Each structure stands twice: as C-alpha cells, then as structure tokens.
Amino acid sequence: xxxxxxxxxxxxxxxxxxxxxxxxxxxxxxxxxxxxxxxxxxxxxxxxxxxxxxxxxxxxxxxxxxxxxxxxxxxxxxxxxxxxxxxxxxxxxxxxxxxxxxxxxxxxxxxxxxxxxxxxxxxxxxxxxxxxxxxxxxxxxxxxxxxxxxxxxxxxxxxxxxxxxxxxxxxxxxxxxxxxxxxxxxxxxxxxxxxxxxxxxxxxxxxxxxxxxxxxxxxxxxxxxxxxxxxxxxxxxxxxxxxxxxxxxxxxxxxxxxxxxxxxxxxxxxxxxxxxxxxxxxxxxxxxxxxxxxxxxxxxxxxxxxxxxxxxxxxxxxxxxxxxxxxxxxxxxxxxxxxxxxxxxxxxxxxxxxxxxxxxxxxxxxxxxxxxxxxxxxxxxxxxxxxxxxxxxxxxxxxxxxxxxxxxxxxxxxxxxxxxxxxxxxxxxxxxxxxxxxxxxxxxxxxxxx
Numbered sequence: 001x002x003x004x005x006x007x008x009x010x011x012x013x014x015x016x017x018x019x020x021x022x023x024x025x026x027x028x029x030x031x032x033x034x035x036x037x038x039x040x041x042x043x044x045x046x047x048x049x050x051x052x053x054x055x056x057x058x059x060x061x062x063x064x065x066x067x068x069x070x071x072x073x074x075x076x077x078x079x080x081x082x083x084x085x086x087x088x089x090x091x092x093x094x095x096x097x098x099x100x101x102x103x104x105x106x107x108x109x110x111x112x113x114x115x116x117x118x119x120x121x122x123x124x125x126x127x128x129x130x131x132x133x134x135x136x137x138x139x140x141x142x143x144x145x146x147x148x149x150x151x152x153x154x155x156x157x158x159x160x161x162x163x164x165x166x167x168x169x170x171x172x173x174x175x176x177x178x179x180x181x182x183x184x185x186x187x188x189x190x191x192x193x194x195x196x197x198x199x200x201x202x203x204x205x206x207x208x209x210x211x212x213x214x215x216x217x218x219x220x221x222x223x224x225x226x227x228x229x230x231x232x233x234x235x236x237x238x239x240x241x242x243x244x245x246x247x248x249x250x251x252x253x254x255x256x257x258x259x260x261x262x263x264x265x266x267x268x269x270x271x272x273x274x275x276x277x278x279x280x281x282x283x284x285x286x287x288x289x290x291x292x293x294x295x296x297x298x299x300x301x302x303x304x305x306x307x308x309x310x311x312x313x314x315x316x317x318x319x320x321x322x323x324x325x326x327x328x329x330x331x332x333x334x335x336x337x338x339x340x341x342x343x344x345x346x347x348x349x350x351x352x353x354x355x356x357x358x359x360x361x362x363x364x365x366x367x368x369x370x371x372x373x374x375x376x377x378x379x380x381x382x383x384x385x386x387x388x389x390x391x392x393x394x395x396x397x398x399x400x401x402x403x404x405x406x407x408x409x410x411x412x413x414x415x416x417x418x419x420x421x422x423x424x425x426x427x428x429x430x431x432x433x434x435x436x437x438x439x440x441x442x443x444x445x446x447x448x449x450x
Contacts, residue, residue, distance in 0.1 A: 009034050009184040014220025036179040068162060068204060071109035074260065074269045075102075078231055078244050080252015083163070086202045087251065088195045090169075090224065092209045092217040093233030098242055098260070098267055099208050101130070102233065103165045105266050108136035113162035115140060116155070120147040120171030120181075134266040147181060149174040149190050153197055161203060166194065168208040169223075184220045191226050224248065235262075239355035241276065242267065255296030274301040274412055277354045284382055287374030289449075291366025292387040292405035292417065293358060299401065299408040301385065303353040304363065306370035308346050316344065322352035323367070324359070331368055331390060338394030339443050341375055362399025364390040365418060368442060369449055380449050383415035394442045396420045403428055410434040418448050 008017045011034050015026035023030050067082030076082050083089070093099045100121075107115040108131060115138075119127055124143050131137070142159065146152055149172050156164055166172060172190045173181035180186070191207070198205045207227070209217045217224060224230050228250045235242035244258035259270040270276060278290065278301055287306045292299060311317070320328045328350055336343045348371060352358055365388035373380050387405040389397040398420040399405060409417045410431040421440035430436055437448050 007036055007185075009036060009220075011184070014184050014188070014222060034184065036183055036185050068110075068113055070106050071111070072102075072106055072258070072269060073271075074244060074258030075106060078246045078256045078258045079229065080246075080249055080256070083204050083206075084228070084251045085162075085204055086198050087204050087228040088191075088198050088226070089204070089206045089229040089231065090209055090217065090227040091206060091231055091233060092211050094211055094235075097233050097235055098262055099233050100167050101134070102244075102260070102267055103167060103206060103208060104130060105134055105136060107141045107163065107165055108134065108138045110163075111138070111140075113140060114142075114159065115163045115165065116142050116144055116159060116161040117165045117167070118144050118146055118152055118172075119167045120145070121167060133264075136266075147171050147173060149193060153193065156197060156201070156203065160201070164194075164198075164203055164205045166205065166207040168210060170210050188220050188222055188226075191223050195226055234357075235355075241270070241354055241356070243356075253296065257295045257298060273298075274408065277302040277356065278412070279303055279353065284379035286377045286379045287370055289366045289370035289373060289380055290385045290414070291363040291369075292385050292399075292409050293360045293363050294399075294401045294405060295360065297401070297404070299404040301408060301412055301414075302356060302358065302363070302366075304366045304370040305351045305353065306367070306374045307349040308371060308374040311345055311347050317347040317349070319348070320350040322355065322357045323350055327361075327364075328367065330392070331364060332371070334390060334392060334394055334442060335368060335371065338441070339372075339446075341372070346375070360399075361389045362387050362402075362405070364388060365396065365399075365442075365445065369418075369445060372446055373449070376446075378450060381416070383413070384449060385409040385414045385417040386419075387417060388420045388439075390442055396422075396439055396442060396445075398422050406434065406436060407431050418445070 008020050010024040011032040013027040015024055021033050024032055067084055069082045070076055091099055107117050124145050127143050169187055170182040173186050174189050177185050177189050194205050211217050230248040232245045232247055233242060234245060240262045242260040242262060246254040246256050248254060259273045260267040261270055289304045291302055291304055293302050318325060318329060332343045332348060335341045365386040368390060369386050387399045387402060389399055391397055402419055402423060406417055410433055414434060416435045416437060418437045418439060421438040424438040439445060439448055
C-alpha cells in the first residue's frame with residue numbers, strides 16, 4: 001500500500017522541503033512555496049538485483065549512434081547533425097514564438113519516419129487546421145490529443161514510432177502522482193518516465209516546455225538535467241525572425257544557431273542571415289556600420305545603427321536595443337578617455353538590424369565605428385566592414401575566428417575590413433578581392449574608416 005504524504009516545493013527552482021517556507025532556502029525566491037501531495041511506495045523490504053555489472057572502459061563496445069535526418073537543415077545543425085535515436089530533447093520558448101509550429105512542421109515534412117504528435121493543448125481538428133495552413137501532409141504522422149502519461153506510453157509501445165513529440169510537458173500528468181498537471185512533482189515524474197521509455201525503446205522524444213517571465217524553462221531545474229538536449233527558440237513577437245539556439249547537447253556542440261523567418265505558410269529557413277541583416281541604401285548614411293559577427297562557428301554580417309545627439313536635459317540618455325547597455329557605456333567611456341570625444345554631453349542610441357540580440361564582443365569595433373560616424377555626422381566609406389574587440393585601455397584585440405569573418409565579408413563583396421593589428425604577420429589565409437587594415441588602437445579607427 002502506498003503511503004501518502006505532503007511535501008512543499010519551490011515553484012522557481014524545484015527545491016523540496018518537508019515544511020512550509022516563506023522564502024526558498026535554495027534560490028531565495030519569496031512566495032514560491034507550493035504544497036503538493038505525493039505518493040511513495042513503502043517497499044523498503046524488497047531486495048533488488050541488477051543484471052548489469054561494472055565494466056572497464058576498454059571492454060565497452062563502441063555504439064553506432066545513428067541520427068534521424070530531419071526535414072530542416074537548420075534544426076539538424078543545432079542538434080549536431082540530426083536527432084539521435086533514443087534521445088530526449090527539450091524545446092523551450094516564449095508563448096506564441098512558434099514552438100508548436102516548428103515541431104508539427106518537422107513531424108509532417110520529415111519523410112521515412114513514423115511520428116506520434118501528442119497534443120495536450122489542442123484538439124485533433126485544431127491541429128489539422130494548422131497542418132493545412134502549413135501545406136504539409138504525411139501518412140506517417142499520427143495526431144493524438146491526450147494528457148494522461150500512462151495512455152501515451154501505452155500507445156507508444158503499441159505503435160513503436162521513431163519520434164514522439166509532447167506538446168507540452170506542463171499539460172501531461174501521471175496517475176501515480178496526486179497533484180495537478182504542471183506541478184513540480186508531475187513534471188519531474190513525467191520527464192523521468194519519458195526518458196526511460198526513450199532509452200529502452202530507442203524512440204526519440206521531443207518535449208515542448210513553457211518558460212517563466214524571467215526567461216527560464218518552467219518547472220524544476222532537474223528537468224534540464226534529465227534531458228539530453230536543451231534548445232531554446234528565441235525571438236520577438238513583433239519581429240518575423242526566430243533563432244534556434246542550443247543550450248545543452250550531450251551529442252554535439254552547443255554554440256550552433258538556426259535562423260527562421262515566420263511567414264503565413266509557417267517557418268522558413270534563412271540559410272544566409274547576412275542578406276536579411278544588411279540593408280542596401282541608395283546613399284551612404286552616417287551612424288551606420290557593418291560588423292562581421294560569429295555565433296558559434298557560423299559567421300554573418302550585421303548592420304549596426306547609432307544615433308548621437310546633444311543631450312536636451314542634464315543627464316544624457318543611453319539606450320541599446322539588442323546589445324548589452326553596460327558594455328555600451330564602457331565603450332563610450334573608452335572613446336571619451338582615449339579619443340577625446342565629449343560623450344558626457346551626448347545622447348546615444350544603438351540598434352541592431354533585424355531585432356537580433358548580439359553578445360559577440362567582436363562587434364565592439366563596429367559599435368564604436370557607428371558611434372564615431374554619427375558623432376561627426378560623416379558616412380563610413382562604402383564596402384567597409386569591421387571585426388575586433390576593444391579593451392579598457394583602447395587597444396583593439398583580435399576577435400575569435402577572424403579568418404571566417406574576413407571570408408564572410410569578402411563573399412558579400414566588401415572591399416575592406418578593419419581588424420586588430422595583433423593579427424598582422426600571423427599568416428592569415430586572406431581571400432582575394434578584400435583589403436585587410438590592421439589597427440592597434442581605437443584612436444586609429446577614424447582614419448581607417450573615412
């Protein structure tokens with residue numbers, strides 16, 4: 001007979017406590033205590049035996065992890081070459097960002113695999129409407145509206161699909177836990193049983209997870225530890241572009257990104273992000289610079305826009321969209337100290353094209369170049385690109401993967417790129433048709449730009 005007892009969980013971090021608390025002792029959150037009834041079997045007298053035995057590393061046979069090639073090359077890139085059989089993938093993102101659309105689109109478009117799409121949020125007719133809008137039809141994709149975990153596992157064992165999509169984990173519940181769907185104990189139990197099913201049967205599982213207002217995946221933190229892969233679907237509802245970013249990957253690298261464009265017919269891959277992040281005005285404008293960025297191992301060119309104007313009030317304004325405002329303040333201080341520009345009297349507004357959020361420090365040179373161009377109200381020469389990191393003393397440091405940045409700029413027809421002088425004489429493999437200008441200090445940047 002199972003013994004029922006109460007436990008208290010933190011909604012933010014999943015910390016368990018035997019008594020009620022006002023402030024979580026683990027994460028320090030206030031008002032996050034949730035009382036739940038859990039069932040534990042009293043089987044301490046049963047002696048368990050296991051057939052597995054410790055093995056030497058040299059005696060373990062190499063496993064051939066065959067991957068499932070999905071219909072989307074962008075998703076395959078983020079996953080590290082495809083979906084590993086028997087893996088558990090967690091896909092997180094904000095409401096309305098396109099998680100369900102991406103999952104259904106992959107399930108319908110991928111040929112040669114049997115897919116079970118489990119929806120706990122929509123009915124079969126609603127999913128059919130979305131599938132008709134996407135324009136994809138597959139005889140190997142089965143729709144199953146269900147929220148009870150035991151029924152899902154039963155049909156999975158009967159059908160033996162290659163891929164199972166759970167939309168979403170917060171709506172699934174198990175009869176073994178006496179709490180509502182979406183609670184900490186339910187999410188933890190359902191994820192653990194789905195992982196066991198995936199490892200035993202070799203069926204790949206993609207579970208969709210909601211996120212909190214702070215941007216973290218809702219539920220206990222152990223959910224991210226249980227799964228094999230965690231990928232985040234990012235973007236702005238006011239913008240058409242979406243980024244698929246790897247956060248954790250036991251079978252590949254975590255620095256890859258995939259870029260999509262949300263259209264009426266669904267998510268369309270963007271194979272060349274530089275084309276959407278660069279504008280081609282008829283005349284050159286001041287305050288606009290082009291930087292060569294790298295996200296993971298993928299280089300792309302992005303347009304940096306800056307506006308510098310006289311401060312109308314006592315305190316100048318500093319605003320950055322898609323960029324760290326603290327780093328912007330640091331770069332403005334470097335300009336004032338090392339170049340002599342009176343930035344304390346100026347309002348500075350910074351924006352990145354396409355609504356992208358950029359964390360690459362190799363774009364420091366492009367940010368400073370755009371600010372200098374707007375400060376003097378002078379356009380940067382046509383076909384000029386920049387890539388470099390700026391230190392507090394004003395030195396220009398090499399940006400990671402500079403060779404790839406130079407090659408990307410040359411591929412898009414740029415005639416000159418400004419990089420760090422520390423790379424001079426390092427034997428860089430430079431493509432034809434582009435001039436590489438080396439500078440050692442930020443004070444040399446205006447002459448190189450203009």
